[in-house]
Amino acid sequence: MRAKQLTDLLKKGDKIAVSNITGREASQVTGISQKYCTNIVGGWALGKGGQTLDTPQGPIRVFATFEELLRLTPKENHPNKILIYSPPDAVYGEVKEILKHGAGIVDTLYIITEHVSVEVTAKIYRLCLAARVNVVGCNTLGIINVHDHVRIGAVGGDSPEESFKPGSITIISNSGNMVNTISSYLSSVGMQVSFGISTGKDRLILFSLKHFLMLAEKDEHTKIVVLYVEPGGTYEAEAIDWMSKKKFSKPVIVYVGGAIAEKTNVSLGHAGAVIEGKTSSASGKKTLFDDYFRIPPFTPAKKYRKTADLAEALSRGIRVDILHHIPLAVDLVTQVLRIPKDSSSFKPLTLNPWFSNLRELGKELPAELSLSPGTIPEPYKSQYMMLRKGFVDTMVRQPMRGASRASSNDGAVPRIYGYSLMSLMRERSFIAGLILYWTGSLPRNEFEERLAEMTLTASLTNGPGTISAQGAKLSASAGNRPHSAMIGTLSSIGTVHGGNGAKAVSFLLEIFSETSLTDPYDKSFDPIPLAHKAAAAFKKKKDAAKAIGLEYEKIPCLGHPVFAHEAVNYDPREQVIYQFLKENGKPQVFLDFYHALAEALRENHSTSKVMAVNVDAAIACIWLGLCWRAVIEKEMTTQRAMDIPFAAFALGRAAGGAGEFLDHQDYGTPMDMRIPVHECRSLTRPRE
């Protein structure tokens, strides 16, 4: 063991590198850790060199190997702690690479990976011992040093501050989950945490309990140690032997789980919970601790008298039989040994149902079991209120044959998302009702209504030559009724005619999902850097594709076959919307971004002209603006946000198709859309 004190395992200023950082779990945990303590300096993943892992605190560089990370990172940023998230078969190789290249740099390894073979685990132990590198794991969840506000691994989940506040208890647990859980319990008696440690519980635990206790003995913040212990291994026997001989000075509160394995012969969840002998079973460990404490297990109902004998026994500690007795036992120890509380707040642990609906059963149950909903504590209450407002939270898949969230009719009042249709008829415009039906919310103001209406008007027509108008005219020419002509129009629009708006929304979501934009009309938001970044990315893709003769994916909704002849091109329909926004002093971020992008593409020579931002882009931008708040608050699916602009175009154009039908019916001749035979060309020769 190289560490001399707990802070050697993790302290403020330590620099961490993560193996396999682009993996599903590693990337999630890295993002949260950066938010909590920004101590990750880089990572590596085979074949992923050159990428970055974006976090709100800035991008983290991803290297191909650990050696490359060291070579390309300034010395002052070299990592001294390594978090290993590699797959089981890769762990041994990673450790060897780290020890080879990180000699004199790396002092501690944390191996999160589960299912590493026992043989490899034993080899890792030997290699690290020889290299004088601490190794924690395998299958650890990591460590949190609460006073220094730093963690390595996933202890504390996605909100470490919620469970861990600085205090005087060090938790050492065979279960990662129990570190969190016990910490939450302790706050009920005004006690908080110094270090939260997950030892891992594989067959071999490489950093043993004895060594953790040796370090806890020297930790100035640690006044009490809480242990969560499972069957398997002789670590506790070894630790108790050491504590007895060295007169360990800090009281230990211990819970030993897993006795059920002896009674029922079941196998427990953790791989290391395998009995090696009588001192490694749960009952064996309980006896060892009881013998060390020399006091029977904690009994909450008992009235402990504060005698010298009790103080002497509790100075070693006490065992609890039930997990939620830990805080009560800690409370007793603090009172008897006069250890100051970390906080003045005291809230006994109780059952607090957040949601309850026991239906008929609740009426028959005894009162103490028929629980009514209690109070949801913060921050959960705010999260609940926010989620309840939307409707994504109700998106549980279910049979929808007779069910709808969008509409209802109780026999008297037809409604749209709860709003009476008659009230809407009397008080609101058609477009307001449409926005409600499509987005789940009424528009916030008339300005938004006006914008949405403009998109429908813009969609009505682009002249009789458009494919969609031709659809209606063909139908009229054949003698169909208006609804068939409108279907003819709808059948003649698709992903390249009208449907490009969905692609534009997808493109915009990708660009803007990495920003903190909340208001699409935020004047302080500058979309130009984003446009340049997107233009550069496009040019790179285009050049690469062209170099090998491949087609490249175009940016959706830029350019128009009609409006394409000037050095700087505009779609006049889009311009109406664009100017309307400007005139009203509400430039829209998405549409501004599109214009900036058209210019940036010309500037970096991706295009020879400034391409027109076409009307599909305007429709996409306006409707995405209407949906933006719901999308970022996860109240609306991105699929819906992508479908709405296409629906807007289709609605406008179908109405336009009806106009073409009525015109054609009045003035056209039967079958006039037929192409005369002499105008048709055959591309095959007669064969007989």
Next chain:
Amino acid sequence: MAQKITEYTFIKHFAPRYKIPVPGHLSGNSTVSEIKRSLEAWNGKALVKPDILAGKRGKAGAVSTIRSAQEAVKELNRISGIEINGNLPRGAYLVEMIPAQWEIFTAITYNSANRGPSLTISLDGGIDIENVSDDKKITIPIDIFEGLDAYQASDALQKLNCPQNLISPFSRVLIAFWDMFISTGMISAEINPWRITPDGKPYACDFKGTLDEANYKCEIPGITYPEYPANISDFEESMSEWDKISHQGQAHVSELGGNKILPLLFGGGASTIITEILDAGGGSPIFLSDFGGNPPYERMYGTAKRCLDHHLTHAELLLILGGKANNTFIDITFQAIADALSEYCRENGPIHIPVVIGRGGPKLVKGFLIMTQVLDQLQIPYVVFGPDSPVTMVAEYAAQLVNAAGKLRGLNNAG
């Protein structure tokens, strides 16, 4: 993640490969004339043993000595069908009876004290090592890289006052034993006893071992490990197969024989504690489960669906409980469980048993909303607790609730 190895697999596959001397042996389906020929070569005496995944108490009581081919056939048939500590054998086999002057115990296992392999030897072989006093056994650590060498083995035997003439031959077989252990990815291996003939020849006369399935070495070309009529239920077998499919998220279960609470539990530690509380509180949990480890949706859906399909029809309460997760996304796991529950009700009709939920962790509120909406839609009674309610108290409550609901049902039925 462990595969148990029996003596029969050992003598058939491992012993010849690593040159470990074993008695002559015959499979249970040998012909009478083969048995006769072998008995002649074995001085007319042999043992019939069951091929079984022996527990701690081994094959004791199910090994018989035979002296003729007829007796052998009779005993092979009898022992093939005998149940030992709840386990059934795969068959039975014959082994030569080795006359012994000495019986020696040896085991190689990974030892938590030195975080590496170690060899334990006792000259009092043939009995359970825990019943041998400390002064009559010795444990020596083995360097994982350098392995066991003959000098170490001989030194250990000297310390046990092993007869001098045995030290050299026995040290050699110990090296072979180590070679087998390390080359096949074993976690533990026990040869007990080695029977040493009066002329000093050692024979490995019983074996049990465990392979580490996380170690690639245990997949040996040419060896297919036999399947044993395992003492596990269809449910455990189905879940075991499902567990092996992916490393993303655990799907560990172990049946407890209970008949009231169907527990979907999360976290290795929490699952153990909760099960103990349920058991102590009369909640009669049907099985112990650990489904933590941040399972993706498909993994959790498959896990939940299997649990519900096997046990929900006879369960009296569904418990979904875990501590405050560090990295398991609650919305994903709960969406998967909710979908599995909806699917179950679609396939099997409505259920009315109460559901008790307790959880903490990332995306908790969304997970709770998803779950409560499904329970409302399915008209199932429920109570949901957040991380401010201790898991152990929630478990106590679930045990009380299932018993109170059971009493009410009894009263209603009687009425």
